[in-house]
Amino acid sequence: MQxxxxxxxxxxxRPYRSMHTVDSTVDAxxxxxxxxxERPPATGRAPKSNGHEPYDALVVTVGDGAPQETHLSAVAHPRGxxxxxxxxxxxxxxxRTRRTARPGEQVQVFDALGRASWTFDVGDAVEHLLVGADGDLWVGHFDENPAGxxxxxxxxxxxWESGDTVPGAGWIMDCYALNLGRHAVWACxxxxxxxxxxxxxxxxxxxSNSVRGARALAVAGERIVFFGGYGHDADRLVVxxxxxxxxxxxESARVVRPDGGPLGRRHVVSRDARVYVxxxxxxVLDAGGAVPAS
Structure with missing residues (x-):
């Protein structure tokens, strides 16, 4: 296969690699x-709460110039x-809302100084959480929540909400792939x-679409690129x-690392023409240039 x-x-x-990574993302x-x-927060226990003590965390941002640090206080979610x-x-x-200490505390909002500002709920079974350039949150749910x-x-x-059905699309049981672009949102x-x-x-x-099980998609004009799939198709790219x-x-191909080796466990973020892996x-994969090579 190509x-x-x-x-x-x-x-x-490198200075931060000894710390425990809770999550990582790429913004708009x-x-x-x-x-x-500093330590896996899941080791902390608190009675009669969500089972975990709040912990202090550090967000490291890498963009143009030197890395930036934002210290967050009293983070509630051990796998946030x-x-x-x-x-x-x-x-x-x-x-998962069932792992939240109290109703209304599923989402924590921190200001630019890392101070907790307010909390709210967006519903159980969150598969994707993407923040747009306007600051709005787009949430795609997996199959234990029919909110779509x-x-x-x-x-x-x-x-806005899709509901559990969309005319012409049928039942929206599980949001497998979600792409948050500047002017449109795409989902599969x-x-x-x-x-x-x-x-x-x-x-x-x-x-309509015959590509099954993709976990990410990128859109460039009339071209859509799907990444991922079931089983042996986990590294599949379909243009x-x-x-x-x-x-x-x-056309289709298998996605490999820059050195040609296989990808390991991965997390994906889809924005416009790019899939970040x-x-x-x-x-990064770019839909405008994701042409398989021999």
Missing amino acids: VTHVNPYARLP EGRAHWLLS LLGALPDGGFVVAGA IRRWSASGELL PYTEFPVLEIREGEPVRVR CGTTGSGVEPV LDTEWY
């Missing part, structure tokens, strides 16, 4: 952020999902894996063209 190489993108600076401006703690706000603040969210895909303000106001949900194009003030556009009502595969460091 292969395509991911390109190096961002690496956690392309900056990489790591949520770090990290999002970066455009004002320099951050959100840390628990994927929802948009929240950073203050906790529900702004289980069970039929349609490609959803969500634009503010417009009905959701639905395209597709779009028609009026569907998505048609054009976190293995031991952040790599």
Whole structure:
């Protein structure tokens, strides 16, 4: 099979590598952020709460220039999902509400100085949490929550939701892939894996799709690139063209590291034409140039 190489993108600076990584993400401006703690926070126990003591954490941001540090106090979630706000603040969210100490505390919002500001809930079973350039949170749920895909303000106001069904797309049982772009949001949900194009003030556009199980997608004009899949297809790349009502595969390849080795465990973030892939460091795939090579 043909292969395509991911390109190096961002690496956690060496002085911080002895710390425990809770989560990492890439924001709307392309900056990489790591949520770090001195020790695995899951080892702390607190009676009659969510089972874990709050801990102090450090966010390290890598973009242009020197790395930046933001110290967060009293982080509640031992395996929190990290999002970066455009004002320099951050959100840390628990994927499961049943692991939250009290209702209304699933999402913690921290200001640019790392101070906890307020909390709110976005619903159980969070698969994807992406923050846009406007500061809104887009949340895609997995199959234990039928809410589908929802948009929240950073203050906790529900702004939009897909519901468990979308006309022409069927049942939105599990948001497998979510891409938060500047002008549109793209999603590929289980069970039929349609490609959803969500634009503010417009009905959701639905395209049929035969690519099953992708965990990320990138969009460049009329080209859509899917990454991931079931089993042996975990490293699969499928390049597709779009028609009026569907998505048609054009070519496929296996994704490898820059040195040609296989990817290990990975986390993905999809934004516009790019899929950011976190293995031991952040790599990037660009839909505009993701052409398989022999």
